[in-house]
Amino acid sequence: MSTGGNGETKGKGNGKLSKVEALKRESQYLKLPLLDELNAGGASISDDAMQILKFHGSYQQDDRDVRVQRRREGQEPAYSFMVRVRIPGGRIDARQYLACDELARSVGNGTLRITTRQEFQLHGVLKQDLKATVRRINETLLDTLAACGDVERNILCCPAPIHDRVRARMQEDCAALAAHLSPRASSYWDIWLDGEKIDNPDAPKPGPALVPTPGDDAVEPIYGKTYMPRKFKTAFALPDDNCTDAYANDLGFLAVVEGGELVGYNVVVGGGMGTTPSARKTFPAVAVELCYVPRSEVLRIAEAVVKVQRDFGDRGDRKRARLKYVIFDWGIDAFRSKVEEYLGGPLTPPKDLPVTEVDDHLGWHEQGDGSWFLGIPVENGRIKDEGSLRLASGLRAYFERYGAPARLTCLQSILLADIPADRKDEVNAWLEEYGIASVERTSTVRRWAMACPALPTCGLAVTESERVLPSVLDRFEEAMAALGLEGERYSVHMTGCPNGCARPYNCDIGLVGRGASKNPDGSPGPGTYTIFLGGRIQGDRLNVLFKDYVPIDRIVDELIPVFSRFKAEREEGESFGDFCHRVGVEALAAEAAASSSASEPAKA
Structure with a gap:
C-alpha cells in the first residue's frame, strides 16, 4: 500500500480500496452523509451514514429479540443507538456519573454498561434523542468522539486511585496521549454541538504533529483524510499489575520504575483479539516488544507507530487491517526499522521487565493519602436494578450523597475513591441497604x-x-x-x-x-x-x-x-x-x- 502527500491512501494488491475507505475519503472529514441523515426523519440511518457515525461514538443497532416477529408483521427493525462515552484512564467525577445515569434512565434502556475499555455505554437511545444525548455528555466535560471508528480508541490506564507518583504520572501520560491522538476536524462539534466546542480547562490540549511525514494533512495532521485503516487501541500498565491487558492492544506502554519514579516505558505493539474463523488469514495476537522510551518520548513514539500503521495498514481488506497483520507480514525487525525511519533515529532496546501479576483492585484499599477506595464488582459491567440487587439506585444514591470521584476498570467494575476512613462503616451499610455484593461475597470465578x-x-x-x-x-x-x-x-x-x-x-x-x-x-x-x-x-x-x-x-x-x-x-x-x-x-x-x-x- 502507498500513501500520498495529502493523506490519501490506496489498498494493497490491486490497489482497490474497501467500501469503508471510499466512504471516509468522501465524508469531508467525517461529516457526510451523516449530517444530512441525522437531520432527516425516520428512526434509522443508512449503512453509509452508520459507518461515519462510529467515529462520533455511536452504533446503530436493532433489537434482535423481536427482529423475526417484526419482519413477519411487515415492520422495520426496532432501531436504536448505542452511545459510548470516551473516558481516558477510566476517571470520572460524581457529576459525570450522575449525568450518564440520568441519560440511561431518560433516553436509554435504564441501564449503564461499563465496557472492557473503561468507558460507559448507553443502550436503547432513539435517533431523535441522539443529539441531545451527545450534547449532555459534552456538558459534563466528557465526550463520545473517537470512542468507536478507525481511530485511536479510548486509552486505558491503571485506574487504582492510589496516591503515588508512578500512577499519577501514568494517568498524566494517558491523558496527554488521548488528547494528542484525538481527531482534529470540526465535524464532531459541528454536528452535535452546533459548532461549539466545550473544553475542559484542566485537560491536556492536542498539540502539533511531532513526526512530520508525507501522509500528513492540514486538517488531520496525524490521521489524514481517511483516518486509520482500522481501529487502534492503546493501554498503559505496570509490569506487576497488567490490569489494562496491555498485550491485547495495538500499542502498550509498560511502566519502567527506578527509585520510585516513573522514568519511561517498555513499548509493545501488535496485539489484537479479533478474528474470523472462516478466514485463515486472520488470527488473534498478543503484542511483542518494540523498544524502551523515556517519558518525554511517549507522544512521539505513539505518533510514529500510528503513522506507520496509517500508511501501511491494509485498506483493501478490513479483515486484515489491524497493526498485528503489518507486523506479521513484515516481521518485528522490519517494523522497528520503519518506525525508526519515521522518527529519524534508532530505538533503544526494551528493559528486561516481564509482566508478573494483575490486580482487579476490588475491595477496600488505602489510597496513601489517609482516605480509602472501594472496588465494587459489577457483573458483566451492567449497572442495573434487578430483584434484591439495586446497583443502579445504590450508586445514584452514593454519588448524590458523597459527591466523590470514581474510576472504571477493564474488568468492568467500578472503584469508589476518596472515602474518609471514618466513613467506611457507613459505606458498608450502604452496600447492605441496596443489596450490593462486596468482593468478599463474590466467588473467585x-x-x-x-x-x-x-x-x-x-x-x-x-x-x-x-x-x-x-x-x-x-x-x-x-x-x-x-x-x-x-x-x-x-x-x-x-x-x-x-x-x-x-x-x-x-x-x-x-x-x-x-x-x-x-x-x-x-x-x-x-x-x-x-x-x-x-x-x-x-x-x-x-x-x-x-x-x-x-x-x-x-x-x-x-x-x-x-x-x-x-x-x-x-x-x-x-x-x-x-x-x-x-x-x-x-x-x-x-x-x-x-x-x-x-x-x-x-x-x-
Whole structure:
C-alpha cells in the first residue's frame, strides 16, 4: 500500500480500496452523509451514514429479540443507538456519573454498561434523542468522539486511585496521549454541538504533529483524510499489575520504575483479539516488544507507530487491517526499522521487565493519602436494578450523597475513591441497604469473569454472552466447590462471536460464540461455543483451541476432567492456565476426546 502527500491512501494488491475507505475519503472529514441523515426523519440511518457515525461514538443497532416477529408483521427493525462515552484512564467525577445515569434512565434502556475499555455505554437511545444525548455528555466535560471508528480508541490506564507518583504520572501520560491522538476536524462539534466546542480547562490540549511525514494533512495532521485503516487501541500498565491487558492492544506502554519514579516505558505493539474463523488469514495476537522510551518520548513514539500503521495498514481488506497483520507480514525487525525511519533515529532496546501479576483492585484499599477506595464488582459491567440487587439506585444514591470521584476498570467494575476512613462503616451499610455484593461475597470465578453484550443488540453476535454467562458461572461455582477449587483464581471471558471484544484469546478459559441455534419462534437460541485454554490472567500469552461447537449446557462438564487433573498434577503455585500450557492443550483435548469416545454406548 502507498500513501500520498495529502493523506490519501490506496489498498494493497490491486490497489482497490474497501467500501469503508471510499466512504471516509468522501465524508469531508467525517461529516457526510451523516449530517444530512441525522437531520432527516425516520428512526434509522443508512449503512453509509452508520459507518461515519462510529467515529462520533455511536452504533446503530436493532433489537434482535423481536427482529423475526417484526419482519413477519411487515415492520422495520426496532432501531436504536448505542452511545459510548470516551473516558481516558477510566476517571470520572460524581457529576459525570450522575449525568450518564440520568441519560440511561431518560433516553436509554435504564441501564449503564461499563465496557472492557473503561468507558460507559448507553443502550436503547432513539435517533431523535441522539443529539441531545451527545450534547449532555459534552456538558459534563466528557465526550463520545473517537470512542468507536478507525481511530485511536479510548486509552486505558491503571485506574487504582492510589496516591503515588508512578500512577499519577501514568494517568498524566494517558491523558496527554488521548488528547494528542484525538481527531482534529470540526465535524464532531459541528454536528452535535452546533459548532461549539466545550473544553475542559484542566485537560491536556492536542498539540502539533511531532513526526512530520508525507501522509500528513492540514486538517488531520496525524490521521489524514481517511483516518486509520482500522481501529487502534492503546493501554498503559505496570509490569506487576497488567490490569489494562496491555498485550491485547495495538500499542502498550509498560511502566519502567527506578527509585520510585516513573522514568519511561517498555513499548509493545501488535496485539489484537479479533478474528474470523472462516478466514485463515486472520488470527488473534498478543503484542511483542518494540523498544524502551523515556517519558518525554511517549507522544512521539505513539505518533510514529500510528503513522506507520496509517500508511501501511491494509485498506483493501478490513479483515486484515489491524497493526498485528503489518507486523506479521513484515516481521518485528522490519517494523522497528520503519518506525525508526519515521522518527529519524534508532530505538533503544526494551528493559528486561516481564509482566508478573494483575490486580482487579476490588475491595477496600488505602489510597496513601489517609482516605480509602472501594472496588465494587459489577457483573458483566451492567449497572442495573434487578430483584434484591439495586446497583443502579445504590450508586445514584452514593454519588448524590458523597459527591466523590470514581474510576472504571477493564474488568468492568467500578472503584469508589476518596472515602474518609471514618466513613467506611457507613459505606458498608450502604452496600447492605441496596443489596450490593462486596468482593468478599463474590466467588473467585465470578470476580475474574467478563462478557461482551452480544444479543440482543450487537449485530455481529451469533450466540448469547452477557445474558448467559451468569448461569454458566453458577455451574462453575458448583463444580469448583465439589473439587475443592473454589478459591482458585482463573479468568473466564465469553463473547458472542469471534471478534473478541471481551478478550477471550489470552485468558485462562475463553468461550467464543461459534454457531447459532434457533428457538421455536425462529429467534436466535443459545447456540454453541469454542472453548480455548492455556492463556493466563496476566494476558501475555494466547490460549489454544480445546474443543469446538460445545453446547452451552456442556461447557463446564467438558472442563471438569481438566480441572480434576489440574488438582492432582499441578506444580506448586501453578495457575490453571499455566498448567494447561505446560501439559499441552492439544494433549488435554485428545485425552478428553478419547474419554468421550470410550463412554459412548456400543453401536449394534
